Amino acid sequence: MIRSCLKASRTFISHCPVALSHDAVSQPVLVRRGLSMGLWPFSASPRDFSLPNASWNAEMRQVYDHYTALCEVKTEDSEETGPWHKLPSYNRSLKHAAGGVYLSKLIQSKARLFTRNKKEYGAAFEYVIFMNKQEKRCVCAFQAGHLLEGPPGHVHGGAIATMIDTVTGTLAGYLVGPVMTANLNINYRSPIPLGGVVLIHSALDRLEGKKIFVNCRVTSTDESKLHTEATALFISVNMGHLFGM
Numbered sequence: 001m002i003r004s005c006l007k008a009s010r011t012f013i014s015h016c017p018v019a020l021s022h023d024a025v026s027q028p029v030l031v032r033r034g035l036s037m038g039l040w041p042f043s044a045s046p047r048d049f050s051l052p053n054a055s056w057n058a059e060m061r062q063v064y065d066h067y068t069a070l071c072e073v074k075t076e077d078s079e080e081t082g083p084w085h086k087l088p089s090y091n092r093s094l095k096h097a098a099g100g101v102y103l104s105k106l107i108q109s110k111a112r113l114f115t116r117n118k119k120e121y122g123a124a125f126e127y128v129i130f131m132n133k134q135e136k137r138c139v140c141a142f143q144a145g146h147l148l149e150g151p152p153g154h155v156h157g158g159a160i161a162t163m164i165d166t167v168t169g170t171l172a173g174y175l176v177g178p179v180m181t182a183n184l185n186i187n188y189r190s191p192i193p194l195g196g197v198v199l200i201h202s203a204l205d206r207l208e209g210k211k212i213f214v215n216c217r218v219t220s221t222d223e224s225k226l227h228t229e230a231t232a233l234f235i236s237v238n239m240g241h242l243f244g245m
């Protein structure tokens with residue numbers, strides 16, 4: 001059982017959602033061992049939570065359109081892919097994993113990714129992450145829903161920390177594979193209005209063996225106002241780490 005689990009884990013890890021390369025993201029449907037696996041390791045049609053929906057305000061759509069345009073670099077002869085890529089975002093870490101049959105015995109079937117656990121559009125975390133692999137950085141457009149209130153009319157510091165962890169962790173995972181947060185340092189500079197849209201910029205500082213140092217800034221969408229600054233340390237792990245191996 002444990003050996004099977006580790007085998008499935010190894011299969012999963014190389015296709016971990018936080019480590020999805022652009023190629024993996026844009027790959028057409030794969031057929032492996034008779035299974036149809038669009039967007040492998042996920043099931044054929046999981047909902048991509050980072051696509052525009054009716055709850056997105058004009059500012060959120062504007063940022064989405066801006067970065068989406070940067071994803072498509074068109075020349076006269078061909079349509080090339082730009083340095084930016086929009087990452088898909090699902091509400092399960094492992095349930096949709098094709099190799100997850102053994103893992104699913106260990107992971108609760110009702111488990112949902114914290115930031116994607118509300119089906120209601122706009123209630124909590126609305127966000128989309130655009131990755132620039134060449135520059136080892138990413139930008140997230142985040143619209144904070146009414147369930148994220150902390151100080152009256154403003155976003156809870158824990159919700160902001162959650163988004164910083166998510167964005168910096170996604171960058172680290174995208175660059176090196178599975179990671180866990182070891183340290184997160186946050187300075188809250190100015191409150192974020194509930195319902196407002198901010199940009200969460202994250203960039204790689206340096207790699208030191210298993211350690212990935214990442215910085216983060218949360219700003220207004222025109223970048224004139226700084227809301228939050230953070231640094232994060234991630235450690236590369238393998239799946240066995242989660243099972244005490």
Ligand SMILES: CCCCC/C=C\C/C=C\C/C=C\C/C=C\CCCC(=O)SCCNC(=O)CCNC(=O)[C@H](O)C(C)(C)COP(=O)(O)OP(=O)(O)OC[C@H]1O[C@@H](n2cnc3c(N)ncnc32)[C@H](O)[C@@H]1OP(=O)(O)O
Nearest residue numbers: 018093165166169170178179180181182183235237238239
């Ligand atoms: C296979 C796992 C996949 C996990 C994927 C996660 C999510 C995937 C799904 C979708 C998510 C999508 C987006 C979000 C992505 C990410 C955000 C969420 C991430 C989290 O929400 S995650 C939960 C909170 N997180 C924890 O629950 C960690 C608990 N903790 C541990 O599990 C261990 O503690 C660990 C792994 C951190 C290290 O353990 P370890 O045994 O691998 O490494 P070790 O201790 O040997 O340290 C090696 C070198 O790092 C230095 N070092 C270690 N810790 C340090 C610290 N705090 N400060 C300064 N330096 C530190 C040492 O000093 C040494 O340095 P040196 O090499 O120079 O001596």
